[in-house]
Amino acid sequence: MAASETRQSIVAAADDLFYENGFDHTSFAQVAEVVGISRGNFYYHFKTKDEILDAVIEKRLEDRRTMMSQWSSSQETPRQRVALFIRILLTNEAKIKAYGCPIGTLFTELSKLDHPGEDSARRLFDLFRIWLKRQFELMGHTRDADDLGMHILARSQGVATLANAYPNEPFLKNEVQQMLAWLEALEASGNT
Amino acid sequence: MAASETRQSIVAAADDLFYENGFDHTSFAQVAEVVGISRGNFYYHFKTKDEILDAVIEKRLEDRRTMMSQWSSSQETPRQRVALFIRILLTNEAKIKAYGCPIGTLFTELSKLDHPGEDSARRLFDLFRIWLKRQFELMGHTRDADDLGMHILARSQGVATLANAYPNEPFLKNEVQQMLAWLEALEASGNT
DNA sequence: CAGATTTTAGGTCACTTGTCCTATTTCGGG
DNA sequence: CCCGAAATAGGACAAGTGACCTAAAATCTG
Numbered sequence A, B: 001m002a003a004s005e006t007r008q009s010i011v012a013a014a015d016d017l018f019y020e021n022g023f024d025h026t027s028f029a030q031v032a033e034v035v036g037i038s039r040g041n042f043y044y045h046f047k048t049k050d051e052i053l054d055a056v057i058e059k060r061l062e063d064r065r066t067m068m069s070q071w072s073s074s075q076e077t078p079r080q081r082v083a084l085f086i087r088i089l090l091t092n093e094a095k096i097k098a099y100g101c102p103i104g105t106l107f108t109e110l111s112k113l114d115h116p117g118e119d120s121a122r123r124l125f126d127l128f129r130i131w132l133k134r135q136f137e138l139m140g141h142t143r144d145a146d147d148l149g150m151h152i153l154a155r156s157q158g159v160a161t162l163a164n165a166y167p168n169e170p171f172l173k174n175e176v177q178q179m180l181a182w183l184e185a186l187e188a189s190g191n192t
Numbered sequence C: 001c002a003g004a005t006t007t008t009a010g011g012t013c014a015c016t017t018g019t020c021c022t023a024t025t026t027c028g029g030g
Numbered sequence D: 001c002c003c004g005a006a007a008t009a010g011g012a013c014a015a016g017t018g019a020c021c022t023a024a025a026a027t028c029t030g
Helices: A003-021 A028-035 A039-045 A049-074 A078-091 A093-099 A102-113 A118-138 A145-165 A171-188 B003-021 B028-035 B039-045 B049-074 B078-091 B093-099 B102-113 B118-138 B145-165 B171-188
Strands: none
Touching: A003 A028, A003 A039, A003 A049, A003 A093, A003 A102, A003 B102, A028 A039, A049 A078, A049 A102, A049 A118, A078 A093, A078 A118, A078 A145, A078 A171, A093 A102, A093 A145, A093 A171, A102 A118, A102 A145, A102 B003, A102 B102, A102 B145, A118 A145, A118 B145, A145 A171, A145 B102, A145 B118, A145 B145, A145 B171, A171 B145, B003 B028, B003 B039, B003 B049, B003 B093, B003 B102, B028 B039, B049 B078, B049 B102, B049 B118, B078 B093, B078 B118, B078 B145, B078 B171, B093 B102, B093 B145, B093 B171, B102 B118, B102 B145, B118 B145, B145 B171
């Protein structure tokens, strides 16, 4: 198989395993087994574990970038786009209840490990933060656009964490509704 | 030294290390070194790593219980007590910015590790959840007391996560103010 | 088809981990 | 003071880890 394809398979498998079991707790052997290659071959594609982490973060950045592009083309108003962001919680409900937020949990882990990849992981937050800020600016909230973005980002994080702790409750759906209501009320009070 | 004192020292050191570096990433050797005892002695007090985890969670539960008792005796109204809960974020601002929420990050990690201690860790959430529910009931929000408790719990979690990601910003203080304002507005709309 | 390059497999290495054992030291009660 | 129990120290062990190496296989190129 071409090297790039194998590489993609590895990154995809590592992405899942890092999400489901954590970065530190995922071993070379596990990833190799999922991909169906030997540990030796693994080293041909990635020399260190940190290299895989970088590749996984890069993939996650790219995936989110394309997702946001689709949002931009499918939805007319910035409010509708922010609503799409909020609704990720519903779109990925099952996985979030099982493993939490892929961005938040990764950052939290790397932060605790004092891992150099912490900065790259923060860029995942930045991606949404800046995008959200832009949407709120377009909604007329130029002054506090960043605060609003951070606010909704934080709410999403908290909902993901507690939905992970209490998966068998309507909590997630309730909170999404509240966030959408908050967004609508915000629209009405726009033009700052 | 008496066994119980050494045991306490071990649990206290493990509590800190689990918080700062994570449970999985903290080794017997590290804890022993902090406490100043040998690895062999360690095994005399705790036979497995899971036993230490249980003891740490038990200690955290106990610490929070006493904290909430003090809140109950120092503050008259339930609203003031909930305000104290919200203000933990400010009280522990430095540690939260450095390591996140000790309860949330522990649960998240154990969840990812598929560790049996996940259930015990959830009881830490339960402790606050039930206490908050009671306060909202006392405020007259009998019908949606649990939802309100979960809401403020989730907000706190989200704020802690993002404060950890962006420690050099006024974000945490801003959000605490917003949560307190939310609480005050809620009081006005009470008597459900 | 033949040779060179890419890709893969499997084994080795040093290190760390949790667990466990045994010998020694410390300490409290008779 | 002395002895038995409590507490400690230090090492041993198997298992798993990331990292690394070399030889074989697969693939591509001329």
